[in-house]
Amino acid sequence: MDLKDIGEFGFINRFANKFNSFIKKDEIGIGDDCAVIPINESYNYVITTDLLNEDIHFxxxxxxxxxxxxxxxxxxxxxxxxxxxxxxxxxxSIGIPNHISVEYLDAFISGFYKLSEKYKMPLMGGDTTKSSDKLIINVTVIGQCEKTEMHLRSMAKEGDLICVTGFLGDSAGGLKVLLNNLEPSPNNKYLVQKHHTPEPRIQEGMWLAKQKTVHAMMDISDGIASDLIHILNASNKSAIIHTEKLPISEALLKGSTENNWNPIELACSGGEDYELLFTVSAKNIDKLKKEYTAQFSENISVVGEIKIGETGINWLKNGVEITNNKNGFNHFSNK
Ligand SMILES: [Mg+2]
Structure with a gap:
């Protein structure tokens, strides 16, 4: 069997339950954005790790x-x-091939430090090793949150509205600019900047977590088409998405017109937007939107609704069902 036949999550599902059986009460293992480990009666540590491989991720x-x-x-x-x-x-932890200079590594650490400084986040350790050919980077982060403010992927309820922060698809537009060597116009530079230096929604996430009317939450790393499925699987629900309500930036619209891109496809399946995807009880949405805008001077977009039924997304355009064959980024798929 090839890995591409079962995909990243098919592989994970082959062993996750075996290890999850060792998990103690109040701990959460494989299956959410972070693992959860209790600190004391009031707080949890949340922990996540990501691997970035040269030529695959950058x-x-x-x-x-x-x-x-x-x-x-x-x-x-x-x-x-x-x-x-x-x-x-x-x-x-970094795997470093011979041709990488100390100056390159100093510059890498200076970018890592810049974001660490924003959150006064110390680098506590890691490993440096030689790599045969490509640069390999692995980062692990630990955060802390109140136990009463946990918003897991499994918490979506029937009738919840599906919301996102910011714009979707800019990062995918930026990647297209890079791959096609498009001219560095201000618009293209903006899209590339969204691809290279995404701003994690830390303050927004902390604020949304405090709102009792917010239920499930995750970040959009592979595209809403793929990421929403994780919420639906964990919550045992289905969803409708109104594609005309997906938040598309002026920059992505301009890039799409100039280069014949499909902005909806990029917004659904492009990935690497690092915006937040969350569900909110419908009757509280107006209040939440108003308070969010007052706090962050930006809007939340309502893009769909959680339904009962078999896990899956019904894609609508102005109320009419459409087919969306793009299912987000799958590391081991050839498609
Ligand atoms: Mg995530």
Whole structure:
């Protein structure tokens, strides 16, 4: 059997339950944005780790070392944001091929430090090792959150509205700019910047976690088409998504017009937006939207609704069902 036949999550499902059987009360293992380990009666540690491989997750000649250092930490912090956690500690391990200079590594660490400084987050350890050919980066982060403010993927309820922060698809647009060597116009530069230096929604995640009307929450790393399925699987629900309500930035619309991209497809399946995806009880949405905008000077977009029924997404355009064959990013798929 090839890995591409079962995909990343098919592989994980082959062993996750075996280890989860060792898990004690109040601990959460494989299956959410972070693992959860109780600290005391009031607080949990939440822990996540991410691996970035040269040529798979980044193209070394397209991203500066500072940006790479920043992004390596940012993608991990986004998982803490999804748990509503406050960042506390980080660990960094790097596999370094011979041709990487000390100057390159200094610049990488300076980008990593820049984001660490924002949260006064110490780098507590890690490992450095030689790698045969490609640069390999592994980051682990630990955050802390109140037990009463946990918002797991399993918490979506029938009738909840599905919401997202920010815009979707900009990062995928940025990747297209890089891969197609498009001219560095201000618009294209903006999209590339969204791809290289995503801002993890830490403050927004902590604020949303305090709202009792917010139920399930996660971050969008692979695209809403794939990530929403995780919430639906964990909550045993289905969903409808109104594609015309997906938040598309002016920059992505402009890039799409100029280059013949499909902005809806990029918003659904592009990935690496690192925005928050969460569900809210419908009767509280107006109040939540108003308070969020007052707090962050930005809007929340309501893009769909949680339904009962077999896990899956019904994609609508102006109320009419459409087929969406793009199911988000799968590491081992050839599609
Ligand atoms: Mg995540």
């Amino acid at each position: 193209l070394k000649n397209k991203i500066s070392p500072e940006e790479l250092g920043y992004k390596s930490l940012a993608v991990n912090l986004s998982d803490l944001a999804a748990m509503g956690a406050e960042p506390k500690f980080s660990f960094l």
